[in-house]
Amino acid sequence: MADLSMTYPKERSETTTSRKPGWWSSYRSRLTPYLFIAPNLLLFSIFVFFPLLYAAYISVHQWSLIDAPEFNGVQNYTRLLSDGQFWQSLTNTVVYSAATVPTSLFLGLFLAIGLNRKLAARTLLRSIYFLPVVVSSVATAVIAAWLFNDNYGIINALLKQAGVGPVAWLSSPRWALPSIILTTLWVRIGFCMVVYLAALQSISPSYYEAAVIDGATRPQQFRFVTWPLLRPTTFLLLILNVIYSFQVFDLIFVMTGGGPGFSTTMIVQYIYQAAFASSEMGYASAMGMVLFVLILLFTLIQWRINRRTEQFV
């Protein structure tokens, strides 16, 4: 680190006249890493941290976006507590998460194990499963909306061939959420698969050799070798998927717009409607803050649990 002093002209230390001489040399080694992360931190501040603070500021105001913000204290937050629609959209989000997160983890792992072997067309299959992740989610949603369309969708056409239906996939409160969940699985499985695949390939074969010598069966190998070693990956995917499902927007916006009724209105959908349909930026920001705190809490709890379990691995 000492040779870094060459890159900084000596005069720099003299500009900080308020400090005692030698301040720069003693702090330099500690400052250098911060200089390295500065560009990232700067962008993070502009695009994440500052908007977050601004949202907190707006959340205690009434603002329609086109007039001047008016301070109204905690009114937005108290209104939240008695807003049935807010709680319903939160419940919908929890149901949606519970239905999509474990399933996509499980199926992703299943596919990853399957595609970790030497198979013909292995690369092609991996690409097919991963495709919806790479493609813009709006495009995926448009395709899904066509597949599920009541009147001219492929799914209903196939059902008709089989003598069933037609099912009002996206326009009945009963089937709209399941349609969204199926589409989400289609998108998320590929993502989970790729992350698991990378983790599986980093497990040293010597573990399995040792397990085989000890007489472990295939299921036992999975239970005592693979699963524990995948734990950090599972944890990461769990966090990422829960955050995804709590922030899901584009898929629903395109497929159902939150309807029919409120059957597919998720929390972000409701925030969007409050902000841009009802022009209530303050109320929408207050809901945004609540969502932020919820995701933060969830992550912290998970993080604690994971740290405790890591010790046993």
Next chain:
Amino acid sequence: MVTGRVNSSLAQSPVRLTMAVWGGKAEVDAYNQVIAKYQAANPNVTIRLDVIPFGQFYQQVDTRLAGRQAPDLFRVTYQQVGRYALGKAAIDLSQFIDSGYSAAFTPSVWSAVNYQGKPYALPHHTDTFALFYNADMLAQAGVTVPTSLDQAWTWDRFIQVAKVLKEKSIGSYPFAMSWQNSAVHRWMIYLYQHGGQLLNNDLTAPQINTPAGIETIAWTQSWFKEGLVPPSTSVKSAEPVQNLFANGTVAMMLNGNWQIPFVNQQMTKFKWGVTYLPRDVAMADDLGGTCVAISRDSKNPEVAADFLKFLVNEENMRDYISAAQFLPVRKSLVEGGVQYALRPDEMKVFVEQTKTIPQHLVSTVVLPTWGKFNPKLADELDLAFTSGQSPEQTAQNIEAHVKNILLSS
């Protein structure tokens, strides 16, 4: 004859204006034509047309207003213009127009662009609703359509026709209504036809939780309950109804005159026509159409206002509406008639229907709080149409939203 030359008091230095609009091809072409004409007469002015999809239009305009980067001019429906006037996001145009200027416009649209006695936009055109029908399918069902306004079908007759179509399995569904994409105010057509109102006569209290209101909710709900309309055509869905009509999924659609170019182009397998809306105790129709406002962010409001007046002058209004199949808002054009290149006979039906728009309906939907109330009305009606919420409960909920939002100052 208006030449569109900016009066000499305006600076001759180069001026750039942007105008935000939404619209189909016919509309965008018609806007561009007026812009080209204005630029030819005023070489120092460049006008850029910003075409935004309708679904994101207000969101984009509002966001740009918040960022103080709004377009100089923007298209806006009569239902939304009050919101911009209230928020002082659109500028008061009275400084740019003569005292007698308003007399040339039809009173209902002129009242719609005014807030506290000052105009915040200039009316550009109007449109309204009628019943598009698939002539082949109705002939197959042995049904003839009304040929004059006083012969319009009653609600009962209309439902009877729908049921005949359903029984004979002609088309997948008998009909569909275009009230998606935040156009839920069109539900009010039926409320007024049934003798109901959303608000009392002087617009101070809700009047929806009444037998007329509840019965109208029940009637429109029965379309969905009895499978007379596709389930995907409720007020919160994104299904383009005109596609369902053009491809023969539905035999009839309740829609606006601006769909004529689309239907004419896309509906190649069937013959089609337009007849009058069904009526109940009264005939009523919806005030559609748009006006154009100037935003508070405009650096050149005088030039923007000059272009705006040019856009809505008699000659350019006539050119625009005849090209894009809209209806005029200048008395001279209403009385003199407009030559439509496309389907002039069908356009006559729409022109006649405009005379049935109740002034009270207009006064209700142009309240500055309407924009905020609109999504709540959509929520409640959607619950009634798709999730079995009872008409009584729906009327009660709408009444609460009327008190909390529409009538909140």
